Amino acid sequence: MEKNEIVQQLQHFRKNDIPWRDGRLWSYVYYLDKETEEIGKLAYMEYLTENGIDATAFSSLLNMENEVIGFCREILRGDEAVVGTMTTGGTESILLAVKTARDRAKAINPGQTEFEMILPETVHAAFYKAAHYFNVKPITVQVNDISLKATAELIRPHINKNTILITASAMSYAYGVVDEVKEIGQLALEKNIPFHVDGCIGAFILSTAREGGFEIENFDFTVPGVTSISMDLHKYAYCPKGASVLLFKNDSYRRHQLFVCNDWTGYTFANTGILSSKTGGPIAAAWAVTHYIGKKRYSEVAIKTMEVAQTIRKELSKHPHIEILADPKYSLISFTTPGVNIYALSDELKSRKWFAGLQFKHRHIPTNIHLTVAAHHFNNYKEFIEDVIASVEKVKIENPPLLDKDLSHLKPEDLPKLLSELGVSSEGLPEKMAMINQALEQLPKEISKELLIGFMQGLYK
Numbered sequence: 001m002e003k004n005e006i007v008q009q010l011q012h013f014r015k016n017d018i019p020w021r022d023g024r025l026w027s028y029v030y031y032l033d034k035e036t037e038e039i040g041k042l043a044y045m046e047y048l049t050e051n052g053i054d055a056t057a058f059s060s061l062l063n064m065e066n067e068v069i070g071f072c073r074e075i076l077r078g079d080e081a082v083v084g085t086m087t088t089g090g091t092e093s094i095l096l097a098v099k100t101a102r103d104r105a106k107a108i109n110p111g112q113t114e115f116e117m118i119l120p121e122t123v124h125a126a127f128y129k130a131a132h133y134f135n136v137k138p139i140t141v142q143v144n145d146i147s148l149k150a151t152a153e154l155i156r157p158h159i160n161k162n163t164i165l166i167t168a169s170a171m172s173y174a175y176g177v178v179d180e181v182k183e184i185g186q187l188a189l190e191k192n193i194p195f196h197v198d199g200c201i202g203a204f205i206l207s208t209a210r211e212g213g214f215e216i217e218n219f220d221f222t223v224p225g226v227t228s229i230s231m232d233l234h235k236y237a238y239c240p241k242g243a244s245v246l247l248f249k250n251d252s253y254r255r256h257q258l259f260v261c262n263d264w265t266g267y268t269f270a271n272t273g274i275l276s277s278k279t280g281g282p283i284a285a286a287w288a289v290t291h292y293i294g295k296k297r298y299s300e301v302a303i304k305t306m307e308v309a310q311t312i313r314k315e316l317s318k319h320p321h322i323e324i325l326a327d328p329k330y331s332l333i334s335f336t337t338p339g340v341n342i343y344a345l346s347d348e349l350k351s352r353k354w355f356a357g358l359q360f361k362h363r364h365i366p367t368n369i370h371l372t373v374a375a376h377h378f379n380n381y382k383e384f385i386e387d388v389i390a391s392v393e394k395v396k397i398e399n400p401p402l403l404d405k406d407l408s409h410l411k412p413e414d415l416p417k418l419l420s421e422l423g424v425s426s427e428g429l430p431e432k433m434a435m436i437n438q439a440l441e442q443l444p445k446e447i448s449k450e451l452l453i454g455f456m457q458g459l460y461k
């Protein structure tokens, strides 16, 4: 193919993607402005072909990574002993935090064969992936029923001699609250157990908002007991994807993250992260974008984001059928709609070209819609508020039926029939997902997991 044709094709492939650039999408993408995007692209392309595999061959990447880590250490108020590395995303940072804690425990206590970590029920799914990959048993602990925050009191009874790591979120993705990090840190110190704060989504925006005078709950390296923090730059630092950091209190912890193999026949294999060869693009882009935006503007953008999120919460909660979950004060929102079919509401919003994800009910927490508010919503959040309210009114009047089936005892062999009744075919999913979402929510977890895996098998050839 000719270059022009390729470019045209690439642009054409996008035609069915969600139009994120104009703020219709309420997660996944963080977009500040065209100039920042250009700086990120320019730096990314400049280092596209350099390989992050070997710091001695590409000292450029090493230097940029060290500068980025220095900047993040400052943001997270770490002292001179704090060290870190860049990873390709929040999930990799979390995988490494767990692997590091496990390997540290093994080194300190070579006889230990069982490893457990404490996961408040609101931590990100990446911790379960880490548990699965690294054979660490996840001990899921309830959060406070009202605040939806993890607390030391609720964690304490689950700690035992196998506990290698305590975790908490600042903020939790689903409900946007900061766990009681100070108290959990005290507990971690008392029990002498590493404590990881997942700041993948929250750490950057919270810290830069605080720099600008916004009041936040403390969660960073100034909190006694915190031993590691993950923070994504490809979220609220507006860097291109592939950029997260994992910082440790000192190198005695980080030592167990590093992997060296000198037992094979090729080059010296010494990696900080899960990947070995990796493009230098995200490192260069993170260096460039953080320098381009700078601390002052980051603070301004963070505070504006908090204000926009606050306005959305305030305006939505005026409606008698909209309820904000917990009491989030920052940039994430989840709301439910008592008395109004939220599955149909999600479809209605989609028909108005808004894409906001459903989060299924969990214990006493009802099914809800999640919003990650970011800079690309600054110009259209008022329209969004109006549309949510109009959609709630419309769904209330139309009052579409809820799924009238008890699926809690459904057997795998009954699935094909159920799927065809719900309109799922080999052609794909129907436009309206309300019934499918209810079924997914109600199915026994093992069955819905198989269903989703089957769905992925179909998608990826």
Ligand SMILES: Cc1ncc(COP(=O)(O)O)c(C=O)c1O
Residues within 6 Å of the ligand: 089, 090, 091, 092, 094, 124, 126, 169, 171, 172, 173, 198, 199, 200, 201, 202, 232, 244
């Ligand atoms: C709290 C939290 N942790 C971890 C992650 C995972 O990040 P990534 O998608 O970059 O792997 C996310 C993503 O939204 C998150 O919100």
